Amino acid sequence: MISTKIEKALNQQVLLEAESSQIYLAMASWAEVEGYNGIADFLYTHSDEERVHMLKLVKFINERGGRGIIPALSQPALKYKGVRPLFEQVLNHEIHVSEEINKLVDICLKDKDYTTHNFLQWYVSEQIEEEALARRVIDKLKLIGDDKGGFYMFDRDIASLEAAVGREKGRN
Ligand code: FEO
Numbered sequence: 001m002i003s004t005k006i007e008k009a010l011n012q013q014v015l016l017e018a019e020s021s022q023i024y025l026a027m028a029s030w031a032e033v034e035g036y037n038g039i040a041d042f043l044y045t046h047s048d049e050e051r052v053h054m055l056k057l058v059k060f061i062n063e064r065g066g067r068g069i070i071p072a073l074s075q076p077a078l079k080y081k082g083v084r085p086l087f088e089q090v091l092n093h094e095i096h097v098s099e100e101i102n103k104l105v106d107i108c109l110k111d112k113d114y115t116t117h118n119f120l121q122w123y124v125s126e127q128i129e130e131e132a133l134a135r136r137v138i139d140k141l142k143l144i145g146d147d148k149g150g151f152y153m154f155d156r157d158i159a160s161l162e163a164a165v166g167r168e169k170g171r172n
Contacts, residue, residue: 007066015071021050026076038155091134098127
């Protein structure tokens, strides 16, 4: 059984993961309309992953005797200044998510809720991967600069970046 305090904190995280999914969905739609099909696919997949993050939390809260709250969401931005600012926003957002996960872990330790603490470890390692991936994408975009050919290849190959970060994580 989770405490009311932990239930509330977990439901805040449900909201943040749902917002993440919604933001990445808006970004994916923008990228698709702009003709960046590889980037759009990458972001659509990320949006789906965030929904899974949300769902895992909802199910955990319900299993532990609480009530998972499906939140109302605000309208994300419709337009982005470009691909690099978009991914800088992704990185900043993921850093924020990591901070919130760390706060949750801290609340669990203070509350001596070791079950929820254990459950959250999956999110802790997921955040390492998410931040690394966003940084990797931004590094590539910095290298490419204004090179149109490089950008074409980036859009084509972006899916493989995710696989590379996953493989590195597996080695650690
Ligand atoms: Fe589920 Fe990207 O944080």
